[in-house]
Amino acid sequence: MSHVLDAICKRRSIRSYTGEAIPQDKLDAILAAGLLSPTSQNRRPWQFYVTTDSAMLAELSRAKRAGAAFVADASAAIVVAVDEDIDTWVEDESIALAYMHLMASDLGIGSCWVQMHLRSAQDGTDTEDKVRQALELDPRQRIVGVLALGVPAQNPTAHSVKDADFDRVHYR
Template structure:
């Protein structure tokens, strides 16, 4: 069942002009909050954004790879307090993935937009820009934004036969797994 969702998940960057039901948004956020964190420290904070002007502003957060956010129905901005956990990046990444996997289950399309370590067109820092747009406390770091909406593009699902099995090693690196 979960495997089927993993095969179906693709990055969707075109969205229909169709609202996402409140219960679905609730499920996406619950998926985030159900994520495991190092020492159970839950260092993350999530900002749910559906305001069109804010989505437009956030779409300008990076030099490339974020413009499609202007056409998204919803964004979930994932930030964290690094003073609470030194592995906040891992914690945020798991939450991001859980949101994306719940999105597939809800027939929604989603795409990860990397913010940490990225710059805007003018060379300024993407994280600082997002913090400014959303009034985030200065101590928070911004990991990523998940763009969401009903898909307006079709992508092929993954084929288990085509996975890069050469990346799997047996006991020691470089040894193939016996058939």
């Protein structure tokens, strides 16, 4: 099997972490995967914000009503931000997040995408606003999601190529 397909099968969303720090060389390789991801018109419009600060991770975990609580126990989070004038900000950020998620998995680092765009916090505040506040970002900086990272404390079953549902493929 292709080593890329093998890596794709092994990738799972990991939401439980040991609390150990992520070695800097692994964090750098994960960031490199994001920085080398394709972007519309090769604009590379993103900025990558990394935090390992437990208070900031806790703040990010509260940025939305549900599905982010585990961020408080992550060892790091990467927030990708793009100026709202870039019409492909969602696509450019999403691809960077996906590349970093796959890279992390290949390095034995657990990670999970946490949706921040089009979500709200418990108090009704827009989730993106909460993330911008936490990181002191400009209101023009848009955020589709955050990648939570840590040394895995769980080992879910890998996907299998057999799970690929070819009934969804249509040749016309």
